[in-house]
Amino acid sequence: MRYDAPSPTRWNARSYDSSFGYVSAHGAPLVELLDPQPGERIVDLGCGTGVLTAEITSRGARVLGIDGSSAMIEKALAQYPGLDFIVGDGRDFTVAQPYDAVFSNAALHWMGREPDAVISSVREALTPGGRFVAEMGGAGNCAALTAALSTAWREHGLREPDLPWYFPTPAEYATRLEKGGFVVRLLEYFDRPTPLDECPNGAADWVRMFAGSLLQGVPADLVESLLRRVNELAAPALRRETGWMADYVRLRFAAVRR
Numbered sequence: 440m441r442y443d444a445p446s447p448t449r450w451n452a453r454s455y456d457s458s459f460g461y462v463s464a465h466g467a468p469l470v471e472l473l474d475p476q477p478g479e480r481i482v483d484l485g486c487g488t489g490v491l492t493a494e495i496t497s498r499g500a501r502v503l504g505i506d507g508s509s510a511m512i513e514k515a516l517a518q519y520p521g522l523d524f525i526v527g528d529g530r531d532f533t534v535a536q537p538y539d540a541v542f543s544n545a546a547l548h549w550m551g552r553e554p555d556a557v558i559s560s561v562r563e564a565l566t567p568g569g570r571f572v573a574e575m576g577g578a579g580n581c582a583a584l585t586a587a588l589s590t591a592w593r594e595h596g597l598r599e600p601d602l603p604w605y606f607p608t609p610a611e612y613a614t615r616l617e618k619g620g621f622v623v624r625l626l627e628y629f630d631r632p633t634p635l636d637e638c639p640n641g642a643a644d645w646v647r648m649f650a651g652s653l654l655q656g657v658p659a660d661l662v663e664s665l666l667r668r669v670n671e672l673a674a675p676a677l678r679r680e681t682g683w684m685a686d687y688v689r690l691r692f693a694a695v696r697r
């Protein structure tokens with residue numbers, strides 16, 4: 440039930456809020472879709488530093504934040520001392536009493552290769568009729584960024600990195616939800632080009648924050664040149680006059696436990 444986050448999910452919790460607070464800022468419409476009611480019991484799965492956990496709590500719900508990274512949970516507890524946070528793995532967490540809803544922003548694609556295990560854990564955590572409301576990366580998410588990354592690695596004589604994310608198509612994820620015991624009430628699949636305002640060094644900064652684990656096996660003297668090349672390759676698609684733009688594609692859904 441508890442686990443140490445594997446390397447792809449090792450986060451820099453300290454810089455997460457200051458540099459990448461846009462992740463939770465984009466969660467506002469998802470909180471509206473969740474529509475938390477006073478007194479409801481809700482899990483925030485992959486809660487990170489707890490910004491949206493606190494937002495949902497402010498609507499009167501009782502929220503448990505769960506995250507695989509102990510660094511994230513430590514920061515969440517420090518920022519929001521009155522709220523409940525625990526370290527847990529989305530693929531096999533259990534709860535003592537079923538919840539009214541499970542909410543998840545920008546986290547399910549990190550729980551990657553075992554989506555059915557996540558869906559099954561979420562189902563077990565819900566009362567019948569309970570809601571599963573989430574947003575994650577969808578098929579094609581960050582395609583230009585990841586293509587630049589793979590090419591740069593290859594050009595530097597490195598084995599192409601094994602990317603840690605799971606970005607399903609809407610049809611695939613809806614099928615998994617239905618097979619996993621949910622009725623899909625809403626499913627949206629859309630482009631959301633996202634300004635990387637906090638990334639003066641463009642795609643290279645994004646790689647350091649979100650794909651930093653891929654740099655772990657790279658010889659130190661190659662890193663700068665590798666990231667410079669990622670920027671050169673990604674720039675035609677992602678650099679605008681106003682700054683860098685990530686090519687995010689989102690899958691947002693609301694499903695109900697049968």
Ligand SMILES: C[S@@+](CC[C@H](N)C(=O)[O-])C[C@H]1O[C@@H](n2cnc3c(N)ncnc32)[C@H](O)[C@@H]1O
Nearest residue numbers: 448463485486487506507508528529544546549
């Ligand atoms: C991009 S952050 C999003 C955090 C937060 N939901 C927000 O909107 O700011 C993704 C989070 O998923 C967590 N995560 C990744 N894999 C996980 C797993 N298997 N189980 C639980 N949490 C996981 C990471 O530790 C990270 O905090």
